[in-house]
Amino acid sequence: MKALIIAAGKGERLRRWDGDLPKPLFKVAGLTLIERAILSAKKAGITEFVIVTGYQGDTIQKRLSSKRQDKLGVTIQFVQNDDWEKANGHSVLKAKPYLNNDFVLMMSDHIFDWRILEALVRNGTVAGEVTLAVDGRVDEIFDLDDATKVKTLDGTPASLIAEIGKEIPSYDAIDTGLFLCSPTLFQALENACTEGKGSLTEAMRLLAAEGKARTFRIGNHYWQDVDTQPSLKEAYRVLFRSLRKDTDGVISRYFNRWVSGLMTRILIRTSLTANQVTWSALVVGLLSGFFVSKGTPHDVAIGGLLFQFASIYDGCDGEMSKLKLSSSKFGEWLDTVCDNITYLAFFGGVILGIYRQGYSNIMPMGLLTGFGVVMALATMYLYLVRFTNSGSLVTVQKDLSGDLETVEQNAFIALFGRVKFMVKRDFFAVLFMVLCLMNKLEWILILTALGSNLAWIVILTMKREFASEPKPELSRN
Numbered sequence: 001m002k003a004l005i006i007a008a009g010k011g012e013r014l015r016r017w018d019g020d021l022p023k024p025l026f027k028v029a030g031l032t033l034i035e036r037a038i039l040s041a042k043k044a045g046i047t048e049f050v051i052v053t054g055y056q057g058d059t060i061q062k063r064l065s066s067k068r069q070d071k072l073g074v075t076i077q078f079v080q081n082d083d084w085e086k087a088n089g090h091s092v093l094k095a096k097p098y099l100n101n102d103f104v105l106m107m108s109d110h111i112f113d114w115r116i117l118e119a120l121v122r123n124g125t126v127a128g129e130v131t132l133a134v135d136g137r138v139d140e141i142f143d144l145d146d147a148t149k150v151k152t153l154d155g156t157p158a159s160l161i162a163e164i165g166k167e168i169p170s171y172d173a174i175d176t177g178l179f180l181c182s183p184t185l186f187q188a189l190e191n192a193c194t195e196g197k198g199s200l201t202e203a204m205r206l207l208a209a210e211g212k213a214r215t216f217r218i219g220n221h222y223w224q225d226v227d228t229q230p231s232l233k234e235a236y237r238v239l240f241r242s243l244r245k246d247t248d249g250v251i252s253r254y255f256n257r258w259v260s261g262l263m264t265r266i267l268i269r270t271s272l273t274a275n276q277v278t279w280s281a282l283v284v285g286l287l288s289g290f291f292v293s294k295g296t297p298h299d300v301a302i303g304g305l306l307f308q309f310a311s312i313y314d315g316c317d318g319e320m321s322k323l324k325l326s327s328s329k330f331g332e333w334l335d336t337v338c339d340n341i342t343y344l345a346f347f348g349g350v351i352l353g354i355y356r357q358g359y360s361n362i363m364p365m366g367l368l369t370g371f372g373v374v375m376a377l378a379t380m381y382l383y384l385v386r387f388t389n390s391g392s393l394v395t396v397q398k399d400l401s402g403d404l405e406t407v408e409q410n411a412f413i414a415l416f417g418r419v420k421f422m423v424k425r426d427f428f429a430v431l432f433m434v435l436c437l438m439n440k441l442e443w444i445l446i447l448t449a450l451g452s453n454l455a456w457i458v459i460l461t462m463k464r465e466f467a468s469e470p471k472p473e474l475s476r477n
Contacts, residue, residue: 001121002099003046004181007034007108008054008084008091013228022056024108025063026232029239029323030268033226034060034108038074039325041106043114044121049076050098051108052091054084087198089189096186105179105200111235112178112223113242114325120180120216123158129212130188131180132161132204134173136217141174142224142234148175148201152215161213164204173215175201176223184212240265243319247394252315252426260315264323267316274321278335281317284310285342289349295356297439303353304436307346311429314339332391336384339393339425340377346432347373347448354441362445369445372452379459396459 011023024034031039038049053060057080069076081094092105102125104117116133125131134150141147149171152159164175179185179200188203195202207213222242224235240261248257267277284306292303317335321327351366380396388395428451435443 001046001101001103002048002050003041003104003106004092004095004099005034005037005049005051005106005108006088006091007060008052008057008081008088009109010055010084011109011227014226014232020056022059023226024053024060026226028111028226028232028235030320031324032063033111034064035072036111036325037106037108038064038072038076040112040114041104041117042072042074043325044117046104046117046121047074049074050079050095050103051076052079052081052094054081054091057081057084087200087202089192089198089200089203092200093186093189093193093198096183100183102180102182105181105185107177107225109226110177110223111226111239112176113218113221116176116218116221116223117178119218120178123180123216125180125182126214128182128184129214130182130185130204130207131214131216132164133176133178133180133218134215135176135223136173137220138171138174143228143231144174146227147225149173150175150215157215157217159215160211161204161208161215164208164213165201173217176218177225178223180216188212239323243322245394247424249424249426251430252424256312256315256426259312260319263313264316264319268320268323272320274317274324274326275331275334277317277320278314278331278338281310281314282338282341284313285338286345288342289345289347291349292346292436292441293349293352293356295353295441300353300436300439300441303346303349304433307342307436308429308433310342311425314342314425329391336391336393343373343377347445350441350444350448354445357441359442362442365445365449369449369452372449372456375456376452376459379456383459 007022007024009023011026014023014026025032027033028036034051041049051060051064057078061078064076064078077098079094079098081091083090104121106117120131120133123131132150134152135141138144138149146166148164148166149168150161150173151163151168151171152173153162155172163171184207185203188206189198189200191206192198192202204213222238224231224238226232226235243261243264244253244257288303288306288310290303291299291306294300294303314335317331318327321331347369351362351369354362354366380393383396384390384393428447431447432444435441
């Protein structure tokens, strides 16, 4: 399926002091609006695009050169609309010769969760109809007065549209600017232009009158129209709010994400990539182990602070890749491997630091800790390889959290269910930092020995399939 993106407008309400920039090239969280639209569609499985340009069309086409297309992994057919000052339906009609089958229609100035488009395409549309993705959360819409309202016949997810427009008196949903279209749309647009009303909204009114305009509810996924400076700021807020994870611990949710978010806002304005941030986080992690290994109270305190900082800073690479829609399997594995090298360096430093503090009998506990850490990491890596299509240990956390609610409970699993928050990095990083500030390295060693050995025992107990064939279905991160 191809996607048609309308990128013809001037964006008069979004003018800034940085020159006469066409609206599709405004940046939001490290990506231009047009590139964000393209990459969002690519995440949903679409790699062929028809883009209709107008105002400064040559500037947009230069930005999306063939070399840039290769880097993005897409192909683009450009169409210039010299009548770009007319209603947006004229831009859609310019693309008619290039779209003979069903297609996705998108606006270049809308940001959205790519999963909306994936679900919209998977849901499909009835032959000869047009399906519009709508948001039923009308009380949460930013700048509701400027939004295009939709009144459905019965309020169901796939209801036919009864009325659509910015000024309709009664409505139960909002137009998100995402359409799944059959070529029927072109005929409706031609009729609208004949009547002197060449907008998409007018074409949808004509289709609705014929019972050929349907809705698709987007659920709780995010989207935002970017038309004005206030809406541009709201887009930033929406995107950064989407970085929260269900697996975030309490400390991460209320502190780490806030700090890493501030750092990410700076990092995405640089030329640094997410993978480069991952490497730099590893350096910080290695330094934490180095300082702790010295054993002096001053150095141990520095090592603990660096370990906590590495925990926060490590969140930036994932936030950057999500904001820039640049996540990859390699990036997931790189992040996981670097995190675990940090753990090994830190715990190795703890053992050496204790030894240098005069605890010569540390070897048995050190061996137990090392064994537990290696076994815990090994079982989680094996789980990722055999049972998932992911390189992130977050997948293991999600799966085990779900299994804890259904698996038959024994002593180990029941205990793990009560203390599982302690094995999350956001918690133990803070705990170990405090213990380092108190110069209590032996406590870190004891807790790590208990936690790591409990973790691998629980994983093997809950996933006895390790000894059997891998499951045929792959889970997604």
